[in-house]
Amino acid sequence: MIKKEIIVSGLKISYSISQGFNASRAVVFLSGWKSPVDLFCSVMGNTPNLLAINLPGWGGSEAPKETWGLVEYAKLVKAVLQRLEVVSPILIGHSVGGAVAVEYLSSGEKAQKIILLGGAIIRERLGRSQLMFIGAKVFRLLFPFINKKMRKRLAGKSLSPDYMEAGEMEEIYKRLISEDRQEAYLRLNLPIILIWGEDDKATPYYQAEKLKVLNDKAILEIIPQAGHYAFLDKPDEFRKIFFKYL
Numbered sequence: 001m002i003k004k005e006i007i008v009s010g011l012k013i014s015y016s017i018s019q020g021f022n023a024s025r026a027v028v029f030l031s032g033w034k035s036p037v038d039l040f041c042s043v044m045g046n047t048p049n050l051l052a053i054n055l056p057g058w059g060g061s062e063a064p065k066e067t068w069g070l071v072e073y074a075k076l077v078k079a080v081l082q083r084l085e086v087v088s089p090i091l092i093g094h095s096v097g098g099a100v101a102v103e104y105l106s107s108g109e110k111a112q113k114i115i116l117l118g119g120a121i122i123r124e125r126l127g128r129s130q131l132m133f134i135g136a137k138v139f140r141l142l143f144p145f146i147n148k149k150m151r152k153r154l155a156g157k158s159l160s161p162d163y164m165e166a167g168e169m170e171e172i173y174k175r176l177i178s179e180d181r182q183e184a185y186l187r188l189n190l191p192i193i194l195i196w197g198e199d200d201k202a203t204p205y206y207q208a209e210k211l212k213v214l215n216d217k218a219i220l221e222i223i224p225q226a227g228h229y230a231f232l233d234k235p236d237e238f239r240k241i242f243f244k245y246l
Contacts, residue, residue, distance in 0.1 A: 001050070002017050008083060011061065013061045013062070013076070013080060015037070015080070018047065021049055023049075023085045023086045025049045026049050026089035027049050027051065029050065029051070029052040029053065030091075031053070031054060031058070032228075035059070035094065036054060037052035037053065043232065047246075053080055063168060070103040073100045090246065091104070091113070092116075092117065093119055094229075098121060106181070112191075113191035115193040115195065115245065118202065121211060122207045197228060201228060205222065221241045
């Protein structure tokens with residue numbers, strides 16, 4: 001993979017791209033929250049025509065200056081793909097990257113198929129992420145003068161590590177975990193592949209089962225003894241499943 005940078009919408013965006021990349025056969029990967037695309041690329045070998053985009057704020061891509069949500073991230077993806085002349089790719093999204101991919105398609109953009117890897121599509125009001133968010137707000141109200149490092153130590157496992165480590169992107173994180181995309185997912189009219197770790201804690205397996213029921217075009221593949229990063233936990237099993245649908 002070749003690492004490159006591009007300026008889009010006033011932001012420096014980093015990405016990795018296969019040597020000899022053919023835009024008409026693009027396989028586009030969108031990474032999860034603060035997860036560099038190097039993690040995914042490290043297990044994909046010499047996958048042809050792979051374009052792995054670090055979304056703004058992680059993996060070397062510049063953070064947005066405003067509080068972005070899924071709509072803004074999807075528009076950024078659209079702009080990057082237009083610059084690289086990518087049309088109707090195979091679209092892959094891990095975690096929040098999956099939600100961005102769904103939002104991208106819901107705006108009318110085209111893809112051959114979508115592959116969701118622990119996609120953060122379901123944001124239930126009393127889901128784990130929301131409980132973490134509420135807990136964090138309560139903790140800050142109770143202890144307004146304690147710095148973030150001390151709050152993290154006192155809160156222990158009660159607060160989300162992603163929230164505590166969000167830094168300058170704290171408001172973006174809070175917005176992203178509040179944006180449910182089940183309705184947009186329900187309207188997708190293309191092949192859908194769900195690849196899930198059985199022991200996923202961030203986007204639990206029951207969410208994958210619900211997504212399969214919501215859209216009858218979805219195919220669900222489970223990887224036993226794997227978590228939210230199933231492609232890292234069980235790379236051989238993941239590749240076997242992934243390339244079956246590529």
